[in-house]
Amino acid sequence: MARVTPTGTRRSRRRPMSEINVVPYIDVMLVLLVIFMVTAPLLYHGVDLDLPEVSSSPLDEDEAEPLIVSVDAEGRVYLNIADDPDEALSREELLEQVGGVMSEHPDRRVLLRGDQQVAYGEVVALMAELQAAGVPSVGLMSQPPEDTPAPDAG
Numbered sequence: 001m002a003r004v005t006p007t008g009t010r011r012s013r014r015r016p017m018s019e020i021n022v023v024p025y026i027d028v029m030l031v032l033l034v035i036f037m038v039t040a041p042l043l044y045h046g047v048d049l050d051l052p053e054v055s056s057s058p059l060d061e062d063e064a065e066p067l068i069v070s071v072d073a074e075g076r077v078y079l080n081i082a083d084d085p086d087e088a089l090s091r092e093e094l095l096e097q098v099g100g101v102m103s104e105h106p107d108r109r110v111l112l113r114g115d116q117q118v119a120y121g122e123v124v125a126l127m128a129e130l131q132a133a134g135v136p137s138v139g140l141m142s143q144p145p146e147d148t149p150a151p152d153a154g
Contacts, residue, residue, distance in 0.1 A: 066109035067098060068141070071126060073117040091129060099133040106136070113141040 068080040076088035079097055089097070101108060110130060114123045127138050 064105065064108055066111050066139075067101060068111050068113055069094065069098070069126070069130065071112070071114040071118050071122060073115040075118060075122050077126065091126075095129055095133040098130060098135065102134040106134075109139060110135045110137075111139045111141045 065081075070078040070080075072078070072088075077091060077094050078085060078087070079089060079094055081101070082089060082097065098110065102110075112123065112127060112130070130138055
C-alpha cells in the first residue's frame with residue numbers, strides 16, 4: 001500500500017533487498033588479477049650469469065688475462081692481480097680493485113672460482129657485489145672431472 005506524505009506525494013514501501021550485488025567485487029578482483037599478472041614478472045630478482053659450457057675450450061692467448069676472484073672454504077676472497085695474490089682481501093678492497101680495473105678495461109673478463117665447500121649463498125652474494133662494482137657478467141670456473149679428458153684447444 002502506498003502512503004501519502006505531508007506534501008501530498010505517494011511513497012511506496014519497498015521491501016529490503018536480501019541479496020548482495022557481487023558484480024562490482026568481481027570487477028575489482030579481475031582488475032587486481034591483471035595487475036598482479038603484469039607486475040609479477042617484474043619482481044624477479046637475480047644475478048645475471050654466464051655459466052660455463054660443458055664442452056669448453058681454453059681462453060685465447062692474445063686475450064688479456066681475466067680477473068680471477070677466488071673464494072676459499074672459509075669464505076675469504078682473493079684476486080689474481082692483487083699485490084700478493086695469495087693474501088686474502090676484504091670485500092671492500094676486492095670490489096675497489098675490480099671496479100678500478102673494470103673502469104679502465106670494461107671488456108675484461110671476470111671469472112669466479114669457488115671452493116666446493118663454500119655455501120651457495122656466499123657465491124651468489126659475491127656475484128651480486130661484483131655486478132654492483134661494474135662487472136657486466138661473471139663467469140664461473142670449474143675443474144673437469146678426473147676421468148673426463150680435457151677438450152681440445154683447436
